[in-house]
Amino acid sequence: xxxxxxxxxxxxxxxxxxxxxxxxxxxxxxxxxxxxxxxxxxxxxxxxxxxxxxxxxxxxxxxxxxxxxxxxxxxxxxxxxxxxxxxxxxxxxxxxxxxxxxxxxxxxxxxxxxxxxxxxxxxxxxxxxxxxxxxxxxxxxxxxxxxxxxxxxxxxxxxxxxxxxxxxxxxxxxxxxxxxxxxxxxxxxxxxxxxxxxxxxxxxxxxxxxxxxxxxxxxxxxxxxxxxxxxxxxxxxxxxxxxxxxxxxxxxxxxxxxxxxxxxxxxxxxxxxxxxxxxxxxxxxxxxxxxxxxxxxxxxxxxxxxxxxxxxxxxxxxxxxxxxxxxxxxx
Amino acid sequence: xxxxxxxxxxxxxxxxxxxxxxxxxxxxxxxxxxxxxxxxxxxxxxxxxxxxxxxxxxxxxxxxxxxxxxxxxxxxxxxxxxxxxxxxxxxxxxxxxxxxxxxxxxxxxxxxxxxxxxxxxxxxxxxxxxxxxxxxxxxxxxxxxxxxxxxxxxxxxxxxxxxxxxxxxxxxxxxxxxxxxxxxxxxxxxxxxxxxxxxxxxxxxxxxxxxxxxxxxxxxxxxxxxxxxxxxxx
Numbered sequence: 001x002x003x004x005x006x007x008x009x010x011x012x013x014x015x016x017x018x019x020x021x022x023x024x025x026x027x028x029x030x031x032x033x034x035x036x037x038x039x040x041x042x043x044x045x046x047x048x049x050x051x052x053x054x055x056x057x058x059x060x061x062x063x064x065x066x067x068x069x070x071x072x073x074x075x076x077x078x079x080x081x082x083x084x085x086x087x088x089x090x091x092x093x094x095x096x097x098x099x100x101x102x103x104x105x106x107x108x109x110x111x112x113x114x115x116x117x118x119x120x121x122x123x124x125x126x127x128x129x130x131x132x133x134x135x136x137x138x139x140x141x142x143x144x145x146x147x148x149x150x151x152x153x154x155x156x157x158x159x160x161x162x163x164x165x166x167x168x169x170x171x172x173x174x175x176x177x178x179x180x181x182x183x184x185x186x187x188x189x190x191x192x193x194x195x196x197x198x199x200x201x202x203x204x205x206x207x208x209x210x211x212x213x214x215x216x217x218x219x220x221x222x223x224x225x226x227x228x229x230x231x232x233x234x235x236x237x238x239x240x241x242x243x244x245x246x247x248x249x250x251x252x253x254x255x256x257x258x259x260x261x262x263x264x265x266x267x268x269x270x271x272x273x274x275x276x277x278x279x280x281x282x283x284x285x286x287x288x289x290x291x292x293x294x295x296x297x298x299x300x301x302x303x304x305x306x307x308x309x310x311x312x313x314x315x316x317x318x319x320x321x322x323x324x325x326x327x328x329x330x331x
Numbered sequence: 332x333x334x335x336x337x338x339x340x341x342x343x344x345x346x347x348x349x350x351x352x353x354x355x356x357x358x359x360x361x362x363x364x365x366x367x368x369x370x371x372x373x374x375x376x377x378x379x380x381x382x383x384x385x386x387x388x389x390x391x392x393x394x395x396x397x398x399x400x401x402x403x404x405x406x407x408x409x410x411x412x413x414x415x416x417x418x419x420x421x422x423x424x425x426x427x428x429x430x431x432x433x434x435x436x437x438x439x440x441x442x443x444x445x446x447x448x449x450x451x452x453x454x455x456x457x458x459x460x461x462x463x464x465x466x467x468x469x470x471x472x473x474x475x476x477x478x479x480x481x482x483x484x485x486x487x488x489x490x491x492x493x494x495x496x497x498x499x500x501x502x503x504x505x506x507x508x509x510x511x512x513x514x515x516x517x518x519x520x521x522x523x524x525x526x527x528x529x530x531x532x533x534x535x536x537x538x539x540x541x542x543x544x545x546x547x548x549x550x551x552x553x554x555x556x557x558x559x560x561x562x563x564x565x
Contacts, residue, residue, distance in 0.1 A: 185429060185430055185433070188419070189422075189430050195381070196418075198401045198402070199379065200430055200433065200479075201406060201433065202402060
């Protein structure tokens with residue numbers, strides 16, 4: 001067994017056993033950590049692997065969340081079926097954004113602007129759909145919070161805890177396989193040098209489109225979790241620009257294009273944000289936006305001191321080699 | 332094998348190719364020579380599907396490939412070794428080669444192709460796990476050629492393969508091209524090194540300001556006074 005596999009096993013065991021010692025508050029923080037690790041991992045497929053910057057990833061969170069939630073609220077469709085619709089809708093939206101951008105050669109920052117535009121106008125659209133609650137929000141009926149109903153995704157907070165843990169572990173394994181697949185290789189080639197990839201006969205358009213659609217579909221699953229865990233959805237939250245930024249911070253801080261990066265980044269940022277909020281409240285003053293300020297400072301520090309992210313640095317410290325047979329990207 | 336007719340290419344309003352016509356016979360080495368900015372690279376890119384020509388046709392092995400996507404053209408067996416080598420610097424030598432075999436036509440026999448490349452370039456085999464960016468210029472050129480061969484092309488277009496290489500390496504690269512030719516590969520050679528490429532070529536054309544101004548046997552062009560004056564400084 002390689003050292004990375006051991007590290008992964010330890011991490012998984014720590015999270016799996018945490019409910020034995022942690023109280024409800026700490027568990028809720030850990031849920032947020034894993035949620036951001038999950039969504040960050042999904043975003044990383046597009047940016048870290050295929051090199052396509054999306055700054056509007058809440059589009060897929062929101063579409064995933066609203067689709068499954070609306071199906072549940074209005075038609076009573078259980079979440080376990082609704083999530084397929086969520087994935088389909090988000091992947092389709094990703095396909096639209098990707099085809100438009102890539103077909104017309106929109107690259108780099110301009111593509112990123114396009115993703116923001118889509119997220120923003122979808123937010124405004126959802127504020128004007130009365131059936132979905134508009135700006136007042138869509139609320140899911142809170143059911144029995146003691147049981148375990150994975151079909152309807154109603155139940156005890158611990159159920160949600162283990163669900164997001166399974167999702168985060170699952171997406172890690174999926175991404176690990178992906179980077180070593182033929183598709184993953186073509187993504188890396190496109191990320192490194194699109195021209196050279198095209199000259200080799202790689203279908204660049206298809207590779208990029210696959211990255212966007214896959215990333216979007218997986219992000220939508222995060223959205224479904226978000227909807228059923230929090231039981232309320234507001235367009236400015238579900239599709240908000242600040243949420244889009246929050247999603248991408250973990251993989252950037254942790255290390256773009258690495259598999260542990262999004263997890264490590266979320267483990268650093270979420271507790272940091274929570275700690276700062278608690279500390280300022282304990283000191284008796286309310287400082288709105290202090291969390292964002294600290295995130296900004298953390299990001300500055302990363303860019304300045306560890307431009308490749310925390311994980312590549314930590315990996316070197318732990319004596320783990322990149323490409324330890326773990327499908328780790330060779331950065 | 333390749334037949335280019337009246338090809339026009341524009342970058343915005345700037346015309347890069349004006350009515351370019353030439354042919355590449357099967358199994359030949361065809362040299363395209365010309366000064367900087369004559370349109371040599373544009374011509375290669377237009378043929379390879381990296382640029383879309385405004386007018387004209389390109390036929391390869393009986394297929395009309397005008398304006399087709401580069402991945403379709405590669406899959407028909409028309410490979411290219413682009414200018415400046417374009418290896419993926421942060422990927423290993425072996426991964427670079429694997430990426431050459433992503434076209435459908437080459438996937439099945441990728442393992443055999445890899446064996447062949449290792450045989451042809453033992454130095455790459457020694458450095459298979461090394462990052463491509465750490466190779467010398469000559470090794471990178473070999474990697475670029477090997478990667479192109481992974482796609483099992485029937486014709487290869489080389490764009491300035493000797494650019495930036497040491498004289499010994501230039502010699503070696505030309506030896507490789509000659510060897511591929513002897514094995515039956517059809518070759519298009521774009522070079523600033525006019526003397527060597529005309530020596531090697533069965534067939535050549537001279538490009539000036541986007542026009543083909545001369546076409547003929549390599550040895551004839553080598554003896555032509557205008558070519559000698561303009562490109563060989565004689």
